[in-house]
Amino acid sequence: MTLYLDIGNTWIKYQLERPGLAPQQGRVESLNDIDEPVDKLVFASVRTKQATRALLSCFLARGVPCYEAYVSSSAELSCDYDTPATLGIDRWLAALAAQQRFGDCIVADAGTALTVDWVSGGRYRGGVIVQGLQQSVNNLLSGTHLVGEVSFDSLPCVPTNTAHAVGLGAMAQAEGLIDGLRVRWQTDAPLVLTGGDAPNLIRFMDGRAEYCPNLVIEGLKKASLREVK
Ligand SMILES: Nc1ncnc2c1ncn2[C@@H]1O[C@H](COP(=O)(O)OP(=O)(O)OP(=O)(O)O)[C@@H](O)[C@H]1O
Ligand SMILES: CC(C)(CO)[C@@H](O)C(=O)NCCC(=O)O
Ligand SMILES: [K+]
Known part of the structure; x- marks a missing residue:
């Protein structure tokens, strides 16, 4: 069975490909789960390299081949990032x-960080990194004397309480x-959203x-890979 891992800033998202069965997927804090x-x-x-190695050590020790995705331009998508x-x-x-799914698009990944990136004409053009939604709320609450629940559900147009x-x-x-x-980017390309x-x-x-x-896991299945020993 092949295990795909998206090791994020806070959570590890996984997908387990099982022959003849539907893939099993989920989100865990530790691989022991x-x-x-x-x-x-x-x-x-x-x-970091060290933190990732430590996380994978149980698989490496058992001799499970481990492959890491890396950024590599291809005929389908080239990378405009400086480095x-x-x-x-x-x-x-x-x-x-x-x-692959939508062609030219804006991709927003709303996790611990929020990244917004632009793909056009077969090029990864670049994008921005800001704090994620939860992070932004946490920073606000910890930097002020605000108290109370915060709600992302049934948000009204004009909030009339603190949570909203x-x-x-x-x-x-x-x-x-x-x-x-x-x-700024002068594009009306579709917006694609992922992340928690x-x-x-x-x-x-x-x-x-x-x-x-x-x-991210979908991307893993078409990425350039190198073996980690
Ligand atoms: N069941 C859940 N458990 C934890 N977080 C959740 C859950 N459902 C939604 N979230 C939200 O998902 C966000 C975390 O995003 P995500 O799972 O994409 O990964 P991450 O590893 O923390 O971050 P990143 O993708 O930036 O590396 C949290 O801010 C939280 O608000
Ligand atoms: C921006 C995050 C933290 C989002 O998960 C991650 O993609 C990252 O660590 N990026 C490295 C810096 C960069 O993308 O320029
Ligand atoms: K992210």
């Missing part, structure tokens, strides 16, 4: 998968960022985006 037999591992990690090796692999893989004021603020900030970049907070954002943006839950 995956106890199926694995004979090949394919991963992308935004964590492609420093582009977050999650951004590259999401762009690769989104381009903070919730709508975070959503509208993300929406405004994406709309602003669209103007994408379901909240997609509801907020009603119909103005495509939701793809596992873009």
Whole structure:
């Protein structure tokens, strides 16, 4: 069985490809939570080399072949980043998968960080990195004396309580960022959303985006890979 891992800033998203069965997928904090037999591992990690190695050590010690995705221009998608090796692999893989599905597009990955990237004409053009929705709310709450629940559900147009004021603020900030970049980049390419907070954002943006839950893992399946020993 092949185990695909998207090792993010906070969570590890996985997909286990099982012959003759539907793939099993989920989100875990630690790999100890995956106890199926694995004979090949394919991963992308935004964590340090040391932290990633430590995480994979149980597989490496058992001799499971481990392959890491890296940024590599191809005929389908070339990379405009100044130094492609420093582009977050999650951004590259999401762009690769989104381009395959939608062609030219804007890809937003709403996780611990929020990244908004632009793919056009077979090129990964670049994009921005800001704090994610939850992170932005947490920073606000920790830097002020605000208290109370924050809600991302059933947000009204004009908030009349604190939970909605903070919730709508975070959503509208993300929406405004994406709309602003669209103007700057002069593109009306479709918006593709992924990441843990994408379901909240997609509801907020009603119909103005495509939701793809596992873009990074999809990208892993078409990425250039190198073996990690
Ligand atoms: N069941 C869940 N458990 C944890 N976080 C969740 C869950 N559902 C949605 N979220 C949201 O997902 C966000 C985390 O995003 P994601 O799962 O994409 O990965 P990450 O590894 O933390 O971040 P990144 O993709 O930036 O590396 C959190 O801010 C949280 O608000
Ligand atoms: C921006 C994050 C943190 C988003 O997960 C990740 O893609 C990353 O660590 N990137 C490296 C820096 C860059 O993309 O320029
Ligand atoms: K992300």
